[in-house]
Amino acid sequence: xxxxxxxxxxxxxxxxxxxxxxxxxxxxxxxxxxxxxxxxxxxxxxxxxxxxxxxxxxxxxxxxxxxxxxxxxxxxxxxxxxxxxxxxxxxxxxxxxxxxxxxxxxxxxxxxxxxxxxxxxxxxxxxxxxxxxxxxxxxxxxxxxxxxxxxxxxxxxxxxxxxxxxxxxxxxxxxxxxxxxxxxxxxxxxxxxxxxxxxxxxxxxxxxxxxxxxxxxxxxxxxxxxxxxxxxxx
Numbered sequence: 001x002x003x004x005x006x007x008x009x010x011x012x013x014x015x016x017x018x019x020x021x022x023x024x025x026x027x028x029x030x031x032x033x034x035x036x037x038x039x040x041x042x043x044x045x046x047x048x049x050x051x052x053x054x055x056x057x058x059x060x061x062x063x064x065x066x067x068x069x070x071x072x073x074x075x076x077x078x079x080x081x082x083x084x085x086x087x088x089x090x091x092x093x094x095x096x097x098x099x100x101x102x103x104x105x106x107x108x109x110x111x112x113x114x115x116x117x118x119x120x121x122x123x124x125x126x127x128x129x130x131x132x133x134x135x136x137x138x139x140x141x142x143x144x145x146x147x148x149x150x151x152x153x154x155x156x157x158x159x160x161x162x163x164x165x166x167x168x169x170x171x172x173x174x175x176x177x178x179x180x181x182x183x184x185x186x187x188x189x190x191x192x193x194x195x196x197x198x199x200x201x202x203x204x205x206x207x208x209x210x211x212x213x214x215x216x217x218x219x220x221x222x223x224x225x226x227x228x229x230x231x232x233x234x
Contacts, residue, residue, distance in 0.1 A: 008060075035063060159209060170228065
């Protein structure tokens with residue numbers, strides 16, 4: 001399940017820019033023009049976060065945040081405000097409305113994505129836990145595909161959507177060495193251009209997260225070939 005982020009904005013350019021940023025890190029996004037649409041889509045589509053466009057001449061963002069937080073079925077849905085220059089006066093209203101995080105634009109995409117990774121279902125898989133489902137395992141690493149749980153050396157770890165999908169692909173066939181091109185084709189959307197260096201960055205992030213919980217090497221780097229999982233924990 002690809003994490004879905006609702007973008008609440010009346011600005012088409014804002015939506016296009018942030019939809020693209022979200023796609024590069026494995027998030028899906030949809031536009032919700034007002035509170036009614038946001039409430040409907042959050043419930044029906046099981047959205048996992050909402051991004052609010054805060055413009056100086058509009059007071060809609062705090063109202064939308066208040067409405068979302070008051071809805072018992074989705075009240076714990078993370079809501080993130082992106083505040084335009086000149087709209088800083090809305091900060092107090094957003095805090096009163098229960099905003100989870102807010103950033104004044106321009107914001108570095110990596111900072112926004114880090115925030116979303118920390119607050120989506122991949123960080124809080126218990127929201128959609130099921131009693132049964134497909135599991136993958138190699139050495140110290142265990143993954144429950146249906147519930148988005150990952151454990152390493154018995155400890156639950158938090159992964160962003162790209163890292164989760166990379167690990168899932170590697171776990172499907174631990175003995176195989178996957179080239180960077182194969183990983184790009186398996187993990188990133190077809191309409192997103194991704195360079196091999198981007199794969200290296202995400203693999204490095206995944207390796208660092210897993211090996212924080214394990215004394216063993218988890219991911220092998222095969223020079224000029226690609227990456228694979230260690231089948232043994234030695």
